[in-house]
Amino acid sequence: MTPIIVIAIYLGALLAFALFSSRFSRGTSADYFVASRSIGPFMLLMSVFGTTMTAFALVGSTGKAFQLGIGTYGLMASSSGLIHAACFLVIGIRLWAIGKRHGYVTQIQFFRGRFDSNAFGYLLFPILVLLVIPYLLIGVIGASKTMMGLTGPKGPNPGMFPEFFESTGGAIPPELTGAVICLVVLCYVFAGGSRAAAWANTFQTIVFMAMGILAFTLISNKLGGVGAAIEQAKASHLVRTESDHAGVSAITFLTYMFIPLSVGMFPHLFQHWLTARSAKAFKLTVIAHPICIMIVWVPCVLIGIWATGILPPDATPGAVLAMMVGKLISSPIIVGMVTAGILAAIMSSLDSQFLCLGTMFTNDIVLHGGKKNRFTDKQVILMARLFIVGIVTLTYILSLVLFKQNVFDLAIWCFSGFAALTPLVIAALYWKRATLPGAYASVIATTVTWFYFFKQSGYGGEYTVNGVMPVAYCWLAGAVAMIVVSLVTKPPSKQTIAKFFPS
């Protein structure tokens, strides 16, 4: 029961902290969508980092290291340190400048303006929404599975609440966990929009970074120190050479570098970029992002490697962190704190995704085409709130319907989809010759190649083409289509160039 009390205290503190931010709200739709473009360097770093790092940063990194070994860090973390920061600098700051200059609050507003086409927005909108939804489901289902693992039966012992939840053996059922997580996030996003999400993300990011370090310290102490801990790890996991299902091939390691490009097209990250007070606010985010990744990932990867000498080789990768904590840490308070850290990593992405979908439905569908003047600012905020309630409700229902499906296999495909769309945004920002037909060709080529490989993979899960990540082919298809079709079609008008490129 103690871990549940710790988690309840954490959720209460999160709500109080996020709702406190509403004291700074200006009550306008600009404040609701982009925090009146007033977020400073530290909060921008925390909200961008917290949004980028899902529960995978704690749970997935440990499980993947348990599977693959030390190659996990280079494959997913240090490459992200270089590529994410490049995206923030090359894509984020320029989009922030264009967004501020023209008053944009969504990606699609930018693309519609840049390519001078309403229809292009209607092509891109469903693609972005469909790529975000599995990401939302992974968060809610991940939280439910975490709580079931924490409160479920342990060997011969019954679960934590056998008198309340007979059907799950005493574990808190997904219906309850999903409802609590969705309601807490909905409360502060509904009330404070983008500003509340930024404040909540700051709090949650500090929590999950601290809890990762806490778990690392306590587990290593229990194993007799970091030196003793590594000595009992499997030798095959200390190198990247492929053997015994561990390791990673050189070509996979190389082409995996396309995956972190996904941050360049995340709609929820785009919205965080627009909240920046100034371009200078990005400096800390760009510089500190690789360090923050290191602080979270190195301890978790080491825990995963240590686990190879402690847990059976057929242990579920997603449960490795929880199993190590459960096996080596007896204090229920610490167990509660680490679980709160995992929930913090999940919720710091969920809030931004709920908010961005509500913002997109409001601005890209309902208010699009000069309809904004028909509504007062209060009505616009109410509309966004109603959309957010609808999206949260739909996500909750889908998370229950698909609870037993392996939605986690879709994660890599969501990232691949967003990453493969980056030639579109890079060309739109830096290539004056990029045209609307080129943009259509790029999106269609990317979508077709993505769907082809997705089908080949059996609709989800890890899949490579002779070791090459499919995202590399999708990205190249999108880039080639953009360049070739743009070169053979009429260039954009001088007005469009003047509007989007500093002279």
Place this chain on the structure above:
Amino acid sequence: MKPAVLIAIVVFIVLAILHQDVWNWDNADLVFGFMPIGLAYHAGYSIVAASFWAIVMKFAWPTRLEEWADETDDAATNN
């Protein structure tokens, strides 16, 4: 293109190549007695990446872009 931007692009490509770390692929030595060298290399790489971006911020910062962003148009007055 400013020389600083050109240098930054070249260094970025070099960093992307260095990320492959072909030297330590099958080396299981431990650094500081607890960290496999392949992991230590990439942890150090993260620090190098952060330092690289700090230098880029110093010498290739898009100052003109910031001034341009401040010239908001009438439709933007969403700010």
